[in-house]
Amino acid sequence: MRYAETGFDLEIDLSRGNIEKVATDPEMTELYLGGQGTAAKILWDRVPPEVDPFSPDNLLIFSTGLLHSTPVPGANRTSVDTFSPQTGLYSHSLFGGFFGPELKYAGYDKIIFRGKAPDLVYLWIKNDKVEIRDAGHLRGKGAQETATLLKEELNEPDAQVASIGLAGENRVYMASIEHANSSASRGVGVIMGDKRIKAIVVRGTRDVHVARPAELSEISIPMYREMHDNKDCGDTMAHGEGDAFHVDNFAWGNARARRRNFFTKEMEEEWMALEEKLRVRWTACHNCPKDCHQAIVYPGRPPYFQKCYSKLTYAMAAFGDLDFDYDIIGVTQEHGLDAYSTPQVMAFAIELYEAGILTDKDLPDFPADNESRFFYLVEKIVRREGIGDVLANGVYWAARQIGNGAEEYDHNTIKKFEQVPIKLGHVNYPYFLMYATGEKINITQIEGSFPQAPIADRKEREEFVKQWDAAPERFKKWFMEWEPRQNPSIEAAVHICDWNETMHYIDDAIGTCAFLSSFRGQFGGRPPYHIYNLPGFISHASGIDLDSDRLWETAKRNRNLVRALNIRRGLRRADEKPPEDHWKNREPETEKKLLDEYYKFKGWNNDGIPTRETLDGLGLDFVSEDFIQRGILTEDEAAPFERTAI
Numbered sequence: 001m002r003y004a005e006t007g008f009d010l011e012i013d014l015s016r017g018n019i020e021k022v023a024t025d026p027e028m029t030e031l032y033l034g035g036q037g038t039a040a041k042i043l044w045d046r047v048p049p050e051v052d053p054f055s056p057d058n059l060l061i062f063s064t065g066l067l068h069s070t071p072v073p074g075a076n077r078t079s080v081d082t083f084s085p086q087t088g089l090y091s092h093s094l095f096g097g098f099f100g101p102e103l104k105y106a107g108y109d110k111i112i113f114r115g116k117a118p119d120l121v122y123l124w125i126k127n128d129k130v131e132i133r134d135a136g137h138l139r140g141k142g143a144q145e146t147a148t149l150l151k152e153e154l155n156e157p158d159a160q161v162a163s164i165g166l167a168g169e170n171r172v173y174m175a176s177i178e179h180a181n182s183s184a185s186r187g188v189g190v191i192m193g194d195k196r197i198k199a200i201v202v203r204g205t206r207d208v209h210v211a212r213p214a215e216l217s218e219i220s221i222p223m224y225r226e227m228h229d230n231k232d233c234g235d236t237m238a239h240g241e242g243d244a245f246h247v248d249n250f251a252w253g254n255a256r257a258r259r260r261n262f263f264t265k266e267m268e269e270e271w272m273a274l275e276e277k278l279r280v281r282w283t284a285c286h287n288c289p290k291d292c293h294q295a296i297v298y299p300g301r302p303p304y305f306q307k308c309y310s311k312l313t314y315a316m317a318a319f320g321d322l323d324f325d326y327d328i329i330g331v332t333q334e335h336g337l338d339a340y341s342t343p344q345v346m347a348f349a350i351e352l353y354e355a356g357i358l359t360d361k362d363l364p365d366f367p368a369d370n371e372s373r374f375f376y377l378v379e380k381i382v383r384r385e386g387i388g389d390v391l392a393n394g395v396y397w398a399a400r401q402i403g404n405g406a407e408e409y410d411h412n413t414i415k416k417f418e419q420v421p422i423k424l425g426h427v428n429y430p431y432f433l434m435y436a437t438g439e440k441i442n443i444t445q446i447e448g449s450f451p452q453a454p455i456a457d458r459k460e461r462e463e464f465v466k467q468w469d470a471a472p473e474r475f476k477k478w479f480m481e482w483e484p485r486q487n488p489s490i491e492a493a494v495h496i497c498d499w500n501e502t503m504h505y506i507d508d509a510i511g512t513c514a515f516l517s518s519f520r521g522q523f524g525g526r527p528p529y530h531i532y533n534l535p536g537f538i539s540h541a542s543g544i545d546l547d548s549d550r551l552w553e554t555a556k557r558n559r560n561l562v563r564a565l566n567i568r569r570g571l572r573r574a575d576e577k578p579p580e581d582h583w584k585n586r587e588p589e590t591e592k593k594l595l596d597e598y599y600k601f602k603g604w605n606n607d608g609i610p611t612r613e614t615l616d617g618l619g620l621d622f623v624s625e626d627f628i629q630r631g632i633l634t635e636d637e638a639a640p641f642e643r644t645a646i
C-alpha cells in the first residue's frame with residue numbers, strides 16, 4: 001500500500017483526447033518527495049530543452065504535495081510547473097485553497113497535461129470518472145464565474161475548480177490560474193490557455209492512507225492548536241497591519257518612485273475602515289486554522305477573494321488609493337490576471353505614453369487619469385486589442401517590440417522573471433543572492449527564514465534569538481552580530497540565501513503553506529514547521545523514514561534538478577543579476593564576490609552550473625551525463641572553482 005500519496009497520476013493527452021491513470025514509481029517519492037520535486041523530474045525526463053513553451057510537447061503539471069489530505073494541518077499548496085513563453089525557462093507557481101487535497105481524495109497525485117485541445121475544454125474528475133468536456137459555452141467567462149457555472153452545471157457544489165479567465169484564453173503572458181481564495185501566477189496561466197483548458201473540476205470522496213496514523217495524529221492535533229494560537233504564523237499582513245511597510249518601502253509606478261513616509265495615521269484609519277466595509281468574511285485554506293483571505297464585495301463588481309499581495313499592487317502602480325485597488329481587482333481577477341506583474345505592465349504603458357513613445361494612435365481615447373487608464377488598459381490587454389496585443393507579452397517583450405527608446409523604461413525585468421519584487425535603496429546582500437540566483441521569485445517563495453533587517457536594541461535582539469528555535473546555531477550568532485545599517489557578512493549572506501531557499505523547496509515538495517513554515521521564521525518566535533520537526537510529520541505520514549539531514553539533502557536534490565532544467569535551456573551566470581537599477585547604490589565587486597562564494601558553497605562552477613561531483617553526490621547522475629553529452633560540463637568537471645576576473 002502507498003502511504004500519503006495515492007500512487008497514481010492522471011495523464012491527459014489533449015490532442016488525442018486520451019486519458020490514462022498511470023501508477024507511479026515509489027522510488028521517485030523517496031528521492032523527490034512530491035509536489036515540485038517530482039514535477040521537476042517529469043519535466044526533465046519528458047520535455048527536452050528544444051521544446052518551445054507553446055509546443056504541444058510542453059507539459060503542464062498540477063501536483064499535490066506529499067502531505068495533502070493527511071491529518072497534517074496547513075498542507076494544501078498545489079504546485080503548477082511548466083515552461084513559460086515569457087522567459088523560455090522553467091516556470092513554477094503555487095496556489096492554496098482546496099484543490100490539491102480534493103485531487104488526492106479523488107485518487108491522484110498529479111494531473112499531467114500534454115498536447116493541445118482542438119477547442120476550449122474543461123476536465124471533469126470525479127474519482128474514477130474522468131472526462132474531457134467541451135467548454136465552448138464558457139468562452140470569455142470570468143474565472144470565478146466559470147467555477148460557479150460548472151459547479152451548477154455538474155450539480156456538484158462541493159467540487160473544487162481551477163480555471164482561467166479571458167487573459168488565459170488569449171494567451172496573455174501574465175495570465176493566472178484562479179482557484180477559490182488563491183491563484184497561481186508567473187507564467188502558468190498562459191500555458192493552460194495555450195492548451196485550451198478553461199477549467200479543471202475535481203471532486204473526490206476517497207481516503208488517503210497514512211503509514212502511522214496514531215503517531216501522526218499525536219503530533220498533528222496539537223500542531224493545529226498551536227497554529228491557531230500562534231500569532232507569528234499565517235498571513236499577518238492580510239490582517240490590516242496598516243500597510244505602512246509596503247507603501248513606504250516598495251516602489252510605486254513603474255518600479256521607480258518611492259514615497260517615503262507616505263502612510264499617515266489618518267490614512268491607516270481610512271484604509272482599515274474601507275477594508276471593514278468591503279469585507280464580507282475571512283476565509284482559510286484546507287485544514288488550516290488561520291484565515292488569511294478576505295472575501296470582498298465591491299459595489300457593482302462581482303464578489304472575489306483578495307490575497308495579501310494584490311491588496312496594494314494596483315494602487316501603488318497607478319499612484320491610486322486602496323479604494324481603486326479593491327475596485328479594479330474585481331475586474332482583473334475575473335479576467336485571470338497576475339496581480340503582481342500586470343500592474344507594472346500598465347504603469348509601464350502609461351510612462352511610455354507620457355514620454356511620447358506611445359501616442360494617441362496607439363491608445364485612442366486614452367483617459368486622462370491613471371485609474372481610468374488602468375481600467376482601459378486591462379480590457380485592451382486581455383483582449384489583445386491594438387497595443388494591448390503587445391503589452392500582453394509583458395514589459396520585457398513589449399519594450400523590445402515597441403522600440404523607439406521603450407527599453408529604457410523596462411526597469412524591473414531579468415532573464416528569469418518578468419517583474420522582480422520591488423525594493424529600492426542600497427544593495428542588500430542576501431536579497432542580491434535571492435534575486436540573482438533563485439528559480440522562484442515571489443517574495444513568499446524566496447525569503448522568510450532569516451529576518452529582513454537587524455534589531456537595533458541588543459536586549460530585544462537577545463530575546464528574539466532566545467525564542468528562535470527554528471534556527472540553527474550559526475544563524476543565531478550571525479543575527480546577534482548584525483548591526484543596523486550593515487549588511488550581514490558575505491559568508492552569512494550565502495548561508496541565509498541557501499537556508500531560505502532550501503526551506504521553500506521542502507514546503508513545495510510536501511505542499512505545506514509557507515505562511516506556516518519557510519516564510520515565517522524571519523519574524524522570530526516559533527514558525528509551526530521547521531527543519532527539526534518536519535521529518536516527523538513526513539515520516540509518520542508517508543512511511544519514508546528521514547531525519548533533518550536527509551530532508552535537507554532531498555531539498556538540495558530538488559533545487560539542483562530545477563536549476564538543471566534552466567541550465568539545459570541556456571541559463572548562465574550572466575543572467576543572474578537583479579535589474580541594473582534595482583538598487584540606487586550598487587557594489588559590483590562585492591556582488592561578484594557574493595556570486596562566487598554562493599556558487600562555491602552550492603557546488604556549482606563559476607558559471608552557475610552544478611558540477612558533476614555535486615550532481616552525482618545527489619543521485620542526479622542522469623543530469624551530469626546529459627550535461628556532458630551536450631558539452632555543458634566536461635568529463636573531468638568535478639570542476640575546481642575558478643575565480644573570474646572583475
Ligand code: SF4
Nearest residue numbers: 234284285288292513
Ligand atoms: S496560513 Fe493562511 S494562506 Fe496558509 S494555508 Fe492557512 S489560511 Fe491558507
